[in-house]
Amino acid sequence: MAEPVLEIRDLKKTFGALKATDGVSLDLMPGEIHALIGPNGAGKSTLIHQLSGSFRPDSGTITFLGQDIAGLDMAARARLGLGRSFQISSLAQEFSALRNVMLAVQARQGTSFRFFRPVMSDKSLTEPAMAMLKRVGLAERAHVPAAELSHGERRQLEIAIALALGPKAFLFDEPMAGMGPEGSKALTKFLDGLRQQAPILLVEHDMDAVFALADRISVLVYGRVIATGTVDDIRNDPEVRRAYLGEAA
Amino acid sequence: MSRETIVNIVLALLLLAIPLGASAMGEQFYVTLATRIAILALAATGLNIALGLGGLVSFGHAAFFGLGGYAAGILATHAFNAEPLFFGLPGTTSMPVIWLVAIMVCGLVALPIGAISLRTTGVYFIMITLAFAQMIYYFAISWPAYGGEDGLSIYVRNAFPGVNTAQPLPYFLICYVVLMAALGLFWLLRGSRFGAALQAARQNATRLSAVGIAPFNIRLVAFAISAMVTGLAGALFADLNRFVSPSMLSWHMSGELIVLIILGGKGGLFGPVAGAMLYVLFEFALGGITERWQFFLGLILLGVVLFARGGLLGLLAGKARHG
Ligand SMILES: Nc1ncnc2c1ncn2[C@@H]1O[C@H](COP(=O)(O)OP(=O)(O)O)[C@@H](O)[C@H]1O
Ligand SMILES: [Mg+2]
Numbered sequence: 001m002a003e004p005v006l007e008i009r010d011l012k013k014t015f016g017a018l019k020a021t022d023g024v025s026l027d028l029m030p031g032e033i034h035a036l037i038g039p040n041g042a043g044k045s046t047l048i049h050q051l052s053g054s055f056r057p058d059s060g061t062i063t064f065l066g067q068d069i070a071g072l073d074m075a076a077r078a079r080l081g082l083g084r085s086f087q088i089s090s091l092a093q094e095f096s097a098l099r100n101v102m103l104a105v106q107a108r109q110g111t112s113f114r115f116f117r118p119v120m121s122d123k124s125l126t127e128p129a130m131a132m133l134k135r136v137g138l139a140e141r142a143h144v145p146a147a148e149l150s151h152g153e154r155r156q157l158e159i160a161i162a163l164a165l166g167p168k169a170f171l172f173d174e175p176m177a178g179m180g181p182e183g184s185k186a187l188t189k190f191l192d193g194l195r196q197q198a199p200i201l202l203v204e205h206d207m208d209a210v211f212a213l214a215d216r217i218s219v220l221v222y223g224r225v226i227a228t229g230t231v232d233d234i235r236n237d238p239e240v241r242r243a244y245l246g247e248a249a
Numbered sequence: 250m251s252r253e254t255i256v257n258i259v260l261a262l263l264l265l266a267i268p269l270g271a272s273a274m275g276e277q278f279y280v281t282l283a284t285r286i287a288i289l290a291l292a293a294t295g296l297n298i299a300l301g302l303g304g305l306v307s308f309g310h311a312a313f314f315g316l317g318g319y320a321a322g323i324l325a326t327h328a329f330n331a332e333p334l335f336f337g338l339p340g341t342t343s344m345p346v347i348w349l350v351a352i353m354v355c356g357l358v359a360l361p362i363g364a365i366s367l368r369t370t371g372v373y374f375i376m377i378t379l380a381f382a383q384m385i386y387y388f389a390i391s392w393p394a395y396g397g398e399d400g401l402s403i404y405v406r407n408a409f410p411g412v413n414t415a416q417p418l419p420y421f422l423i424c425y426v427v428l429m430a431a432l433g434l435f436w437l438l439r440g441s442r443f444g445a446a447l448q449a450a451r452q453n454a455t456r457l458s459a460v461g462i463a464p465f466n467i468r469l470v471a472f473a474i475s476a477m478v479t480g481l482a483g484a485l486f487a488d489l490n491r492f493v494s495p496s497m498l499s500w501h502m503s504g505e506l507i508v509l510i511i512l513g514g515k516g517g518l519f520g521p522v523a524g525a526m527l528y529v530l531f532e533f534a535l536g537g538i539t540e541r542w543q544f545f546l547g548l549i550l551l552g553v554v555l556f557a558r559g560g561l562l563g564l565l566a567g568k569a570r571h572g
Contacts, residue, residue, distance in 0.1 A: 052459065053458075054455070073458070073463070074455075074458040074459060075457075075458045075459075075461050075462055075463040075464075076461075076463075078458065078459055078460055078461030079461040084459055086455075086459075090453055090455050090456050090459065091453060091456055092448070092449040092452040092453050092456050092457075093452055093453065094448070094452050095445075095448070095449065095452065099445065100456075102445065103445055103446065103449055103456075103457070103460055103462075104460040106442045106445065106446070107460040107461045107462045108460075108461070111442055112442050112443060112445075112446040112462050112467060113442075113443055113470065114441055114442040114443060115437065115438055115441050115442075115443045115444075116437045116438075116441055117441060117442070118437075118440040118441065119440060119441060119442055119444075119445050120440065125442075161459075161460065165460060165461065
């Protein structure tokens with residue numbers, strides 16, 4: 001069996017008395033889309049934050065490509081190849097869509113301590129950034145400030161930025177949220193192709209998307225994984241149906 | 250050409266034309282006034298790197314302004330008295346050497362101050378930078394070797410190869426050229442990869458981290474560069490007045506630099522120039538009429554913050570948009 005790209009073992013995180021992450025173990029295997037579902041407040045975003053380095057877990061281990069990353073900060077994890085999108089868009093608001101992606105391109109090249117050459121005429125930044133915007137269908141909006149993009153466009157931009165990092169694994173937190181049926185469908189198709197590039201840990205509420213995309217699904221309830229399995233396993237799991245899926249299945 | 254570019258060119262020419270004209274009419278006082286504008290604009294351009302581009306509201310930049318001033322004063326005093334400085338090194342009256350020393354000292358001091366201050370953000374950052382500047386202020390006051398509270402006189406203005414620095418106009422021209430060079434540096438920085446990361450750190454530090462760039466490192470380097478430019482201005486200021494005193498290190502001075510930037514337009518290339526012009530004109534025009542000119546300055550500042558966030562530059566040139 002192949003080695004997992006991302007291996008989470010017995011992760012715990014509390015907020016006061018609340019066990020937001022309560023002994024979570026998960027694997028992200030090469031080439032797979034592993035969906036993480038669960039009701040609101042189950043701790044999905046909290047888990048993503050611990051993987052990307054926004055939050056520090058209380059205990060447990062996170063191994064990424066064979067390396068223990070628990071002690072690394074967010075920037076160091078990103079440099080190792082963890083590309084993420086945020087549930088609530090997190091962009092450089094005054095910068096255009098293009099400049100937001102260019103920042104990722106320059107980060108990937110490791111060249112942020114260059115002080116003189118203007119970025120806007122630097123094809124080694126603008127061209128790859130433009131290519132990423134094209135891939136997510138945002139090319140015509142390249143020069144619009146992030147603050148003026150629509151909600152759905154910001155989600156697309158988040159994905160373009162993650163793509164530009166050329167990551168070894170993607171962490172996407174509800175990328176379809178608020179996108180509308182058209183947008184969701186397009187993004188579903190897009191993510192389907194993306195798994196060849198790098199495996200995806202996908203937090204998503206849109207069940208159509210999850211069932212269409214996921215190789216495996218884990219169900220998180222009150223900070224615990226109550227089931228992991230294929231789409232069919234999860235659809236037919238009585239505990240999952242009771243705890244979460246109910247009418248959605 | 251964008252409107253901002255035109256406004257910038259007009260400001261640059263205005264700052265050059267006034268002392269040239271005044272000098273031709275024998276009005277040396279106005280030349281000195283323009284020199285003061287150029288030097289304050291230079292100091293504020295330094296701060297603008299940290300504050301305007303990086304969003305780092307340093308309330309301690311007087312520390313670097315004053316250190317630059319003391320570098321000039323101390324080196325000149327040792328040269329004048331023909332006393333070696335330390336390790337047998339002599340003082341100097343050469344401006345380029347003094348500038349280099351001022352810049353290096355400020356860079357070296359800014360690194361530890363920045364490394365500690367940048368662990369905090371917001372109002373804590375403001376307070377810590379203020380605290381460091383106050384430490385240096387009290388140190389200067391209590392160090393009698395270099396005048397303590399009374400300050401230190403520079404008996405003859407320091408020398409620049411091929412220029413008669415004792416004359417107001419040549420000295421103005423030196424300061425003007427240095428200011429333009431610093432503005433060029435600011436412009437390059439702003440458009441560079443480093444500038445992109447620095448501005449992203451201001452807009453959204455989490456976003457910068459998420460792409461793998463540590464905001465702390467970027468901010469620290471920016472803080473040091475910012476301090477070095479302000480320190481250079483301090484050295485020029487000491488030579489303008491032929492005097493350096495702890496007041497250059499005081500928190501009033503830090504506040505004044507912030508005020509200049511806000512008046513002129515934060516983050517704008519010529520914001521500090523516009524701000525310094527306005528400030529010095531005010532000081533001169535209102536200062537002659539009333540002792541309380543700072544009160545009126547306060548009113549204007551209030552107006553700018555409430556109604557013209559882009560400062561004078563924003564009013565003249567409209568809101569700038571990049572990329
Ligand atoms: N920074 C925080 N401080 C305190 N409680 C938090 C914080 N972040 C999340 N929580 C709580 O942790 C629980 C899990 O939240 P979250 O991970 O956002 O859930 P999900 O993404 O699954 O909807 C919720 O009860 C939420 O209120
Ligand atoms: Mg969430």
